[in-house]
Amino acid sequence: MDKPIYISALSLVTPLGNTIEQHFDAFKNGISGIKIHEKAGFQQTAIPLAKREEITGNRYDTLLREALEKAKNAHPEISGKTAVIVSSTKGNIDLLPGDTFAETASIVHEFFPATDVLIISNACISGVIAINTAADYLFAGKYDQVLVIGIDAVSEFVSYGFQSLFALSNETCKPFDKSRNGTVLGEGCGIVLVSTQKPADFAVLYKGGSSSNDANHISGPSRTGEGLVRSIEKTFRRSGKKASDIDFISAHGTATVFNDEMESIAFGRMNLDQVPLNSMKGYFGHTLGAAGVLEIIMSIVSMEKNTLFPNLGFKETGTSVPLNIIQHMEQKALNTVLKTASGFGGGNASLILQKQS
Amino acid sequence: MKILAHSYVCPKGTFLNGKLVYDTAGEENPLKSAYQQLGAEYPKFYKMDVLSKMAFIGTELLLPFFPKDADLENDLQLIFANSSASQNTDNLFVESYEQLKNPSPSLFVYTLPNIVTGELCIRHKWYGENCFFIEEAFNPVHFSEWAQMALNKGNNCCLCAWVEAKTNGEQECFLFLLTDSEEEAYSVELELSTLIKQYRNE
Numbered sequence A: 001m002d003k004p005i006y007i008s009a010l011s012l013v014t015p016l017g018n019t020i021e022q023h024f025d026a027f028k029n030g031i032s033g034i035k036i037h038e039k040a041g042f043q044q045t046a047i048p049l050a051k052r053e054e055i056t057g058n059r060y061d062t063l064l065r066e067a068l069e070k071a072k073n074a075h076p077e078i079s080g081k082t083a084v085i086v087s088s089t090k091g092n093i094d095l096l097p098g099d100t101f102a103e104t105a106s107i108v109h110e111f112f113p114a115t116d117v118l119i120i121s122n123a124c125i126s127g128v129i130a131i132n133t134a135a136d137y138l139f140a141g142k143y144d145q146v147l148v149i150g151i152d153a154v155s156e157f158v159s160y161g162f163q164s165l166f167a168l169s170n171e172t173c174k175p176f177d178k179s180r181n182g183t184v185l186g187e188g189c190g191i192v193l194v195s196t197q198k199p200a201d202f203a204v205l206y207k208g209g210s211s212s213n214d215a216n217h218i219s220g221p222s223r224t225g226e227g228l229v230r231s232i233e234k235t236f237r238r239s240g241k242k243a244s245d246i247d248f249i250s251a252h253g254t255a256t257v258f259n260d261e262m263e264s265i266a267f268g269r270m271n272l273d274q275v276p277l278n279s280m281k282g283y284f285g286h287t288l289g290a291a292g293v294l295e296i297i298m299s300i301v302s303m304e305k306n307t308l309f310p311n312l313g314f315k316e317t318g319t320s321v322p323l324n325i326i327q328h329m330e331q332k333a334l335n336t337v338l339k340t341a342s343g344f345g346g347g348n349a350s351l352i353l354q355k356q357s
Numbered sequence B: 001m002k003i004l005a006h007s008y009v010c011p012k013g014t015f016l017n018g019k020l021v022y023d024t025a026g027e028e029n030p031l032k033s034a035y036q037q038l039g040a041e042y043p044k045f046y047k048m049d050v051l052s053k054m055a056f057i058g059t060e061l062l063l064p065f066f067p068k069d070a071d072l073e074n075d076l077q078l079i080f081a082n083s084s085a086s087q088n089t090d091n092l093f094v095e096s097y098e099q100l101k102n103p104s105p106s107l108f109v110y111t112l113p114n115i116v117t118g119e120l121c122i123r124h125k126w127y128g129e130n131c132f133f134i135e136e137a138f139n140p141v142h143f144s145e146w147a148q149m150a151l152n153k154g155n156n157c158c159l160c161a162w163v164e165a166k167t168n169g170e171q172e173c174f175l176f177l178l179t180d181s182e183e184e185a186y187s188v189e190l191e192l193s194t195l196i197k198q199y200r201n202e
Helices: A020-028 A059-074 A104-111 A126-139 A156-164 A226-239 A257-269 A288-305 B030-038 B043-047 B050-065 B087-098 B115-124 B140-152 B185-200
Strands: A006-013 A035-037 A047-050 A082-087 A116-120 A145-152 A188-195 A204-213 A248-250 A336-343 A347-354 B002-010 B013-016 B019-023 B076-082 B130-134 B157-165 B171-179
Touching: A006 A020, A006 A059, A006 A288, A020 A288, A047 A156, A059 A104, A059 A145, A059 A188, A082 A104, A082 A126, A082 A288, A104 A116, A116 A126, A126 A145, A126 A188, A126 A204, A126 A288, A126 A336, A126 A347, A126 B140, A145 A288, A156 B087, A188 A288, A204 A226, A204 B115, A204 B130, A226 A257, A226 A336, A226 A347, A248 A288, A257 A336, A288 A336, A288 A347, B002 B050, B002 B185, B013 B030, B013 B050, B019 B030, B030 B050, B050 B087, B050 B115, B050 B157, B050 B171, B076 B115, B076 B140, B115 B130, B115 B157, B130 B140, B140 B157, B140 B171, B140 B185, B171 B185
Parallel strands: A082 A116, A082 A145, A248 A336, B076 B130, B076 B157
Antiparallel strands: A006 A188, A006 A204, A035 A047, A116 B130, A145 A188, A204 A347, A336 A347, B002 B013, B002 B171, B013 B019, B157 B171
16 A cells, blocks of 8 residues: 555535535534435335435436536546446436446446446445445556445335335434434435545545455344454554554444444454444435445545534444444544445445545 | 466356356256256255356356465455346346235345355355446456456455346356466456357357
8 A cells, every 4th residue: 555545525415415515514413314205115104215305307317417517516627547436236226127227337428528437336335345446446556546436316126125124214213222223215426536646625545445244144244243343354454553543433334223233243343342433324314335435425524624423313322332422523633534334245344544644 | 367267157057167067058947957966055045046046156166276275264355247237136126016016025135236245255154355346248357457456455366257147038157266376467368258258159
């Protein structure tokens, strides 16, 4: 990891707004994008969702175009060899029974022509893997910069699927809380610039990352946190960091009973249980393939503003290993941040961000 | 980088290092037949989707060719790709809630392409890195780049696969094992594009 790699936030479109400033305000004021939607569940039941109300047409295309437009305004000059990595679990689900990823590259090319477009679809850890892969490409010298786009839209398909697994909450998303009873689905698109050139805007350094598989179950998290532990260990090795270096953890925290319990065990095993931690699912809902990118953008905002944002929805410890869940907004020097993600297929991923000295 | 071994699974047969090992041409259920000929005792096979079934069979055949001195539990990276993601199962899941009015959880869990790598990790107790890419067509240059990047990070071996199950019935799984060596990347790329053409009878 010899050359510095910078990450900066370019755009963020979610139910909370379409500028990073609007998201900072929402997080400061504890505003959630989650609302109860009548007749949205299977059999026309009411379910909570974090849906961008402004969208009337195709949700995926609209989110993607809006975020790309904003990113182009934020970063109009593409110089050097550029790739775009899109991270998404389902792509444009409305294209079924056809190819759900068929139009993604051409939409990207409307805004960033002549870029190589790659797509990663690796469940809920896609966003973190996409950024790790972007860094790998830069280390290898194949590209000078990579735009990483995290995107997923709310759909009947995914809502009914999560309902069939009894994984959805009927009220709101309460990561790590004692009364949590499921996740809430959300949607959004976030874009970051991963570059070997130091950007003019605020940027943090990418120090290393990895993924790991639980080798345990295709849809349930490991009871021991094994995969997450191994990913964090590998990320520590690659970045030359240790538990005591970490100032803040942006955890996955879906608010399902088993996922959050698994994470608490893994963080406990890694001596990270005292590190201030949040899950941002209380603000965004679970945005699946977008989640890693969205949460990394808000982690960069946290580092820029030296602000710890509360874990919205948390009141009382609800995991067997108590964690240091952030409950009130707090100013703190944030130099080194750990981002983690876990998902279906037994996947876990993590990476470390560091403020430039 | 070099290719240690390769396998190919499709309805007409299962191949190992270019040789036909299970002839399933004309079989009503070719993957079931290949699994039975393989003789592995793994009942979970029957509930897998087509992608996982093909990758399961192809991987079992490659096991003797993994490097003996490698820490496969931690340092084997899985790099998989296809063009249609989990579209085949996606359509079955849509049918379960639109036509049968009963969203099927056992179908839903296979509506992600990376479940394939999850299944293999469970079977073989592999805790290493995984990544699933979506691309228009098999691209040997990309696979060689991804594998090189994985090896650069300290992984000592990559199990790569182009694993596709299209709604029109086209199914194939081309698996290959890559590891570090003095050989030039372009020769690996050339070999991969020749191999897949041979397997496809193009």
